[in-house]
Structure formats: structure tokens, C-alpha cells
Amino acid sequence: MTTPNDLSDKALALFAFAAYHRLESGDAVTSVVSSDASGHQADPAAVEELVRLNLAAPTAERLHFTDAGQVMLSQVIDRIRGSW
Secondary structure, eight states: OOOGGGSOHHHHHHHHHHHHHHHHHOSOOOEEESBOTTSOBOOHHHHHHHHHTTSEEEOSSEEEEOHHHHHHHHHHHHHHHTOO
């Protein structure tokens, strides 16, 4: 099973972005924007890594977390909170 320690910093940054939105809003986060009309774009290497590890599935504009990706996001949030 993949853990946060196995991910590159770029891949972790996508989870950090999702964690911020989940912690700030209190809402479940199941995907993040990977490309928008303003020119913001997720790092292609990070997207490829998460897809290769079956943590996310891409669409044209979003990166949808798989079940394993949702578990990873929860692990990242737990580490932010300091509960291991």
C-alpha cells in the first residue's frame, strides 16, 4: 500500500491543496482542478504519478481521487493534525 512517504513532493502538493480545501470548508473533497481557464495547471509529473499509483483518475479539467486516493488524503490530513 502506498503511503505519503512514498510520494514525491509534487504529488504531495496536490494532496496538500486538497487537504487545505477540506480543512477550510469542512466538506469532503473528491477531486481537485487540474487545469482551468485562468491558466492554473497541476504539475503533469504529479498527475502522472497519482494516476500510475491508482490514487487519482484524470478528466479534462479535474483530477478525481480514487478510493485509495481518498484514504491517502485522510492520511495526509491526519499527519497535518499530528495524529499518526
